[in-house]
Amino acid sequence: MSAGLDARLSIARAGGFRLQVDLAIPAGRTVALLGPNGAGKSTAVAALAGLVPLHDGHIRLGTKTLDDPENARFVAPEKRRIGVVFQDYLLFPHLSALDNVAFGLRSTGTGRAEARDRAIALLSRLEVGDLAESMPAELSGGQAQRIALARALVTEPELLLLDEPLAALDVTTRARLRHLLSDHLEAFPGPRLLITHEPTEAFLLADEIHVIEEGTITQTGSPDDIRLRPRTPYIADLAGSNLLTGRAAGGEVTVGDFTLRVADTAADGAVLATIHPRAISLHLQRPEGSPRNTWQTSIMRIDHHGDRVRVQVADPLHLTAEITPGAMDALRLVLGSPVWLSVKATEIGVEAD
Amino acid sequence: MTGRARTKQRPPLLLVVPAFVGLLFFAVPLIGLLARTPWGDLPELLSSSVVVDAFRLSLLASIGATALSAVFGVPLAWVLARVEFPGRSIIRGLVLLPLVLPPVVGGAALLFALGRRGAIGEPLNELTGLVLPFSTWGVVVAATFVSMPFLIITVEGALSSLDGRHEGAAATLGATRWTVVRRITLPMIAPSLAAGLALTWARAFGEFGATITFAGNLQGRTQTLPLAVFVALESDRDTAIAISLVMVVVSLTVLVLLRNRWWRTT
Known part of the structure; x- marks a missing residue:
C-alpha cells in the first residue's frame, strides 16, 4: 500500500x-x-x-x-x-x-x-x-x-x-x-x-x-x-470553457447523439471540442439567421458572479453560458425556464483527442 | 567567382588591415626562426645529451603540472563556482595572481616558502627529507604554480555557465553529490575541461622564470627546454634555434589538435 x-x-x-x-x-x-x-x-x-x-x-x-x-x-x-x-x-x-x-x-x-x-x-x-x-x-x-x-x-x-x-x-x-x-x-x-x-x-x-x-x-x-x-x-x-468529447467527420462533431456543426472540416475521429461560455447565446424564441447550431433546452442552474451570470443548461449538452446581468433581466430567466441556445460553428474549438 | 563575390560580403578593410598586422606579430618571429634554422645539422643538434635530457624533463614537468592541476585545480574551481563563502572574491584573485605576476617573482616566493629555510620547506624537509628547490620536484611545483590558474579560470567559467537544473534532476534520481559531480557535472563541462588542460599543459611546457629561480638550471635535473635555450643562446646559437623549433612544433601540434577536437563546441 x-x-x-x-x-x-x-x-x-x-x-x-x-x-x-x-x-x-x-x-x-x-x-x-x-x-x-x-x-x-x-x-x-x-x-x-x-x-x-x-x-x-x-x-x-x-x-x-x-x-x-x-x-x-x-x-x-x-x-x-x-x-x-x-x-x-x-x-x-x-x-x-x-x-x-x-x-x-x-x-x-x-x-x-x-x-x-x-x-x-x-x-x-x-x-x-x-x-x-x-x-x-x-x-x-x-x-x-x-x-x-x-x-x-x-x-x-x-x-x-x-x-x-x-x-x-x-x-x-x-x-x-x-x-x-x-x-x-x-x-x-x-x-x-x-x-x-x-x-x-x-x-x-x-x-x-x-x-x-x-x-x-x-x-x-x-x-x-x-x-x-x-x-x-x-x-x-x-478553465471555465465547456469541454466535450466526441467524434468528428465532415465538419460535424457528434457528442452522444447530438451533432454540432464546426468550422474545422478537416478534423476526423475522436476529438475534444471546446466552447467558451461567452460564445453561447441565449434566446427566448428560436433565433433567425446564421447560427447553424440552435436547439432548445431548459435552465438547470444560475450563478451570479458580479458583472456576469453563469447559466447551466440541461440535456442534450450540459453547457455553461455566460451573459451579463442586464441580458439576464431582459430574458427573465429562472431555473427550469425553457430557452433557445445558439453557437456559431466558428466558435467551437476542435482538437484531436 | 562573381556569384560568390556578390553573395558573400567583403569584410571591412578597417578590420582586415589591423588583423593582418596583428597576424604579422606572430608570424614574423616564427619566420625569423625558420630562416635561421640549420636544417642539415638538425638531427645531430637534437640528439645531444643536453637536448634529450631537457626534452625528457620538460615532458615530465609539463605533464606532472597538468596532472597536479587537474587533481587540485578542478576541485578548487568547483568550490569557487558553487560554494558561497566570505572572501570568495579575494580567494579568486589570489588563485589567478600567477597569471599576471612575473614568473620570477613567483619563483622567489616559492623559494621563500618552500626553500630549505622556508616557512613550510624547513618542517617539510625535517618530516619527510624532501627538498624541493633545485630538484626535479621543484620544476614540477614551479610549473604547477604558473599553469594551474589557466585550468581554474576555464573550469570555473564553464561551471558557472552550466545549467544547474541537470544536477538537480540527477539528485532526484538518487545520485549523491559526488556521483552528480562525477557523472553529470564533469562530463557536461568536458570540452572546457579539455581546453583548460591543454592551456595548462602548454603554459607549463613553456615555463621559464619561476623554474630558473626556484629550481635552478642543472642539466638532467632541473634544466627544461626553455632553460636549455637560454643557456645555448650564450654559447651555441644553432642548438638554441633547434630547441626552439622543437618547442614550436610540439606546442603548435598539441594546440591545433585539441582546438579542432574540443574548442569547436565552446
Whole structure:
C-alpha cells in the first residue's frame, strides 16, 4: 500500500513573492496544480523534490517527514524517492536514452546489467525501446518526453511529479502522449502531482484540481467543480470553457447523439471540442439567421458572479453560458425556464483527442 | 567567382588591415626562426645529451603540472563556482595572481616558502627529507604554480555557465553529490575541461622564470627546454634555434589538435 502526500509549502522569494500551498494527495490519485506562468508552480515542484528548502510548513510522504523547518528536519533530494518529469525534460545530454533511464538505478546501487535490463524493459513498455542508443539531441519532443517519463518511473518512486509534461510538444503529439501519460499515471501506485497551465490537460488527467494564482490556491475541486463553478475571473476565463468529447467527420462533431456543426472540416475521429461560455447565446424564441447550431433546452442552474451570470443548461449538452446581468433581466430567466441556445460553428474549438 | 563575390560580403578593410598586422606579430618571429634554422645539422643538434635530457624533463614537468592541476585545480574551481563563502572574491584573485605576476617573482616566493629555510620547506624537509628547490620536484611545483590558474579560470567559467537544473534532476534520481559531480557535472563541462588542460599543459611546457629561480638550471635535473635555450643562446646559437623549433612544433601540434577536437563546441 502506497502512502499519501501531505504538504504545506511556504516559500518566500526575493521581490515579495510568496508561495503558500497546501496539498493532500492520497495514493493512487492525481492532483493537478493549474495556474498561469509565474504563479509558483515550478517552485512547488522544486520544494517537493528537495531542490528548494521550505521556509515554513512541512512535507510528509506517508509516515516520513521530508521537510519541516520548524523541527530542523530536511531530507536531501537523493534520499526522497520522488520521481520528477521536469519541464523541458532535462535529459542528460551526454548520456544515451538508455543510460539516462538507467542513471537512477545505477546511482542507487543497482548493478550495471540489471539496471540496463530494467531500463530496456521500461523503454519497451513506453514503445521507445528502439531509441535506447539514441542521444537526447537526436530525439523529438515526444520521444524525449517518454524517455523522461521512463527515467522518473524506473526507480519506483513513492511520489510522481510532472512539471508541464506536454507543454513542449506540438498539438498532434500532445494528444497522443496525453493518452499514454494517462495510462501510466493510472498504473502508478503512489500520489501524482501534475503541474500545468493548460486547463484541458488538468481536466483530462487529474482527479482533483488546485488552481494556483500568484502563489496561493484560489480554488480546489473536481474538474467538473472547477469548470462549472469557477470562483475567480482567471478560472472562469481560462478553465471555465465547456469541454466535450466526441467524434468528428465532415465538419460535424457528434457528442452522444447530438451533432454540432464546426468550422474545422478537416478534423476526423475522436476529438475534444471546446466552447467558451461567452460564445453561447441565449434566446427566448428560436433565433433567425446564421447560427447553424440552435436547439432548445431548459435552465438547470444560475450563478451570479458580479458583472456576469453563469447559466447551466440541461440535456442534450450540459453547457455553461455566460451573459451579463442586464441580458439576464431582459430574458427573465429562472431555473427550469425553457430557452433557445445558439453557437456559431466558428466558435467551437476542435482538437484531436 | 562573381556569384560568390556578390553573395558573400567583403569584410571591412578597417578590420582586415589591423588583423593582418596583428597576424604579422606572430608570424614574423616564427619566420625569423625558420630562416635561421640549420636544417642539415638538425638531427645531430637534437640528439645531444643536453637536448634529450631537457626534452625528457620538460615532458615530465609539463605533464606532472597538468596532472597536479587537474587533481587540485578542478576541485578548487568547483568550490569557487558553487560554494558561497566570505572572501570568495579575494580567494579568486589570489588563485589567478600567477597569471599576471612575473614568473620570477613567483619563483622567489616559492623559494621563500618552500626553500630549505622556508616557512613550510624547513618542517617539510625535517618530516619527510624532501627538498624541493633545485630538484626535479621543484620544476614540477614551479610549473604547477604558473599553469594551474589557466585550468581554474576555464573550469570555473564553464561551471558557472552550466545549467544547474541537470544536477538537480540527477539528485532526484538518487545520485549523491559526488556521483552528480562525477557523472553529470564533469562530463557536461568536458570540452572546457579539455581546453583548460591543454592551456595548462602548454603554459607549463613553456615555463621559464619561476623554474630558473626556484629550481635552478642543472642539466638532467632541473634544466627544461626553455632553460636549455637560454643557456645555448650564450654559447651555441644553432642548438638554441633547434630547441626552439622543437618547442614550436610540439606546442603548435598539441594546440591545433585539441582546438579542432574540443574548442569547436565552446
